[in-house]
Amino acid sequence: MTEHSTAPDEPGAGAPRAMAVVGGGRMGAGIAQSFATAGSRVVIVEGGADAAAAAVARVAGALRRAAERGRLPAGVDPDEVVARIRAVGSIAELPAEAGLELVVEAVPEDAGLKARVLAAAERAVGPDAVLATNTSSLSVAELAAALGRPGRFLGMHFFNPVPASELVELVNAPETGAAALAAARNWTRTLGKTAVVVRDSPGFASSRLGVALGLEAIRMAEEGVAAPADIDTAMELGYKHPMGPLRLTDLVGLDVRLAIAEHLRETLGERFAPPELLRAKVARGELGRKTGQGFYAWP
Structure with a gap:
């Protein structure tokens, strides 16, 4: 199933006004860059102030190199994109961020770590926020077991390097709600990428x-x-x-x-x-x- 277009009044139409990425490594920084380029206000969560600052610097460097190579969309100013990104040193700081519509977990492929991060993020944000895991193979249903609102949770599997990749694999777990999936589809389109929707199964597609x-x-x-x-x-x-x-x-x-x-x-x-x-x-x-x-x- 491939998504190419959405009606403007569907859930999540347009880029999320504000979103967060937990984990500022190569994948997390790429996800943050993509959403900030699309116009979202982005918060990167890292482990401590130094790591948080390094994550923003990683995005700024990637944007500078992309601009030098002519790989940014027309009219995109790297400095304006970076200005939409800030970083914090812990999930506990997320409640101060108003209006977060999406939180993407992008920590290493460890099921226990991901479950703890997602549960903490769910406690920190509003009840309407969509939570997503960037896992490439772990069971989304098993991760959902750590959550109180599994209907607002799904997999959003981005590909490396995220800004240049054209694909996002949306993983639909048994308890994923239709509104969360529709919002993720539309956000993917806003990033200029194509969504494929797969059932939660080992390794996805x-x-x-x-x-x-x-x-x-x-x-x-x-x-x-x-x-x-x-x-x-x-x-x-x-x-x-x-x-x-x-x-x-x-x-x-x-x-x-x-x-x-x-x-x-x-x-x-x-x-x-x-x-x-x-x-x-x-x-x-x-x-x-x-x-x-x-x-x-x-x-």
């Missing part, structure tokens, strides 16, 4: 298919079927993928891909068993671009 392809590519490299660059080129030129599965694994992070594969193995079976090559690279700290070495060397 994108991670399940993406991990399956990535794991098979790793097995092929492990077996010496072809060099990583040749495997990637085969998919890029033969199947028109914008990026090969091994280069994409380096971009996502080998540790992240391993964690998702382990989760899918537990829930869907041995076809998602991680190859030994993946385990070995993670054990050696070869996590991809973020460490300078994965299937490729990254300067």
